[in-house]
Amino acid sequence: DFVMTQSPDSLAVPLGARATINCKSGQSVLYSSNNKNYLAWYQQKPGQPPKLLIYWASTRESGVPDRFSGSGSGTDFTLTISSLQAEDVAVYYCQQYYTSPLTFGGGTKVEIK
Amino acid sequence: QVQLVQSGAEVKKPGASVKVSCKASGYTFTGYYMHWVRLAPGQGLEWMGWINPWNGATDSAQQFQGRVTMTRDTSISTAYMDLNSLTSDDTAVYYCARGEGPGYDWPSDYWGQGTLVTVSS
Numbered sequence: 001d002f003v004m005t006q007s008p009d010s011l012a013v014p015l016g017a018r019a020t021i022n023c024k025s026g027q028s029v030l031y032s033s034n035n036k037n038y039l040a041w042y043q044q045k046p047g048q049p050p051k052l053l054i055y056w057a058s059t060r061e062s063g064v065p066d067r068f069s070g071s072g073s074g075t076d077f078t079l080t081i082s083s084l085q086a087e088d089v090a091v092y093y094c095q096q097y098y099t100s101p102l103t104f105g106g107g108t109k110v111e112i113k
Numbered sequence: 114q115v116q117l118v119q120s121g122a123e124v125k126k127p128g129a130s131v132k133v134s135c136k137a138s139g140y141t142f143t144g145y146y147m148h149w150v151r152l153a154p155g156q157g158l159e160w161m162g163w164i165n166p167w168n169g170a171t172d173s174a175q176q177f178q179g180r181v182t183m184t185r186d187t188s189i190s191t192a193y194m195d196l197n198s199l200t201s202d203d204t205a206v207y208y209c210a211r212g213e214g215p216g217y218d219w220p221s222d223y224w225g226q227g228t229l230v231t232v233s234s
Contacts, residue, residue: 001175040220042158049208049224050150050158061222093158097218100163101174102148107157 002026002096006105012113019081021108023094028074031098038098041070041079044107045090053092054079086112115139117209117225124231130197133228135209142190143167146212148221149183149194153205161207163217164192172217199232206230 003026013019029038037057042050052061054070057077067082081088089112094105120134135147149161162173164183171183182195192209207228210221 038218044152044158049210049227050221051224052213052220052222055213055220091157095158095160095220097220100172100217102160102163102217104150104158104160 001101002029002099002103004094004096004103004105006092006094006108008108009106010109010111012111013081013084014113015086016083017113019084019088019110021079021092021094021110023072023077023079023105025075025077025096029096029098030074037073037077038096039070039072039077040095040097041068042093042095043088043090044093050093081110084110084112115211115223117211117223119207119209119225119228122229122231124233125199127200127232127234129199129232130195131199131203131230132193132195133207133209133230135192135194135225137190137192137211140211142185143187144215146215146217146219147183147185147192148210148212148217149181150208150210150221151205152208152227153202156205159205161194163212165217166192196230199230201232204230204232 005024039057041054044050058070091107143166148163164171166185185192209225211223212219213222
């Protein structure tokens with residue numbers, strides 16, 4: 001199985017500051033035939049289902065604010081929130097969908113400092 | 114609009130089984146895989162498995178193989194997840210989630226509201 005490792009487990013960032021979350025895959029999730037990274041990022045707030053933010057490692061889902069961005073390729077990926085807002089307090093997960101079984105990272109809790 | 118509506122909360126005793134339903138609307142049910150994901154207290158998201166509603170094919174995470182059964186009823190656009198031999202470690206919120214494309218290799222764009230399953234003696 002693909003192991004997805006996120007870091008840090010939690011971080012506290014001042015309002016308006018940048019938040020950066022890392023995700024490392026045990027194997028590459030880059031499919032060479034289409035040059036796509038099969039990596040998604042989700043946001044989950046308490047009591048709500050997860051919300052898809054980013055897919056193909058860097059494509060923002062419709063309606064997601066542009067302060068959220070994804071980058072990386074192969075095995076190393078980053079989710080960046082450029083200017084943290086109060087409504088961004090949540091747990092963030094990466095997921096590989098390159099192969100079945102699909103796997104999630106352990107999650108990163110983002111709070112306001 | 115796409116909607117996934119799950120069945121209500123359940124309380125089960127250890128050793129019992131639970132069946133969670135997920136009724137889809139607003140899209141062609143057989144055109145998109147359905148995934149099942151759970152969130153246990155204090156834990157992270159855990160992917161359980163998928164079903165191809167077109168032909169009923171399934172795959173599941175190794176830790177659930179032999180305990181989970183995923184089925185569907187295309188006549189009512191509903192997917193089901195059956196988990197047996199429940200223990201307290203299975204206490205969690207269970208979600209169904211639609212894959213964004215025609216295979217398993219797509220992210221999940223729409224999610225059900227979640228079904229709380231509590232396992233307690």
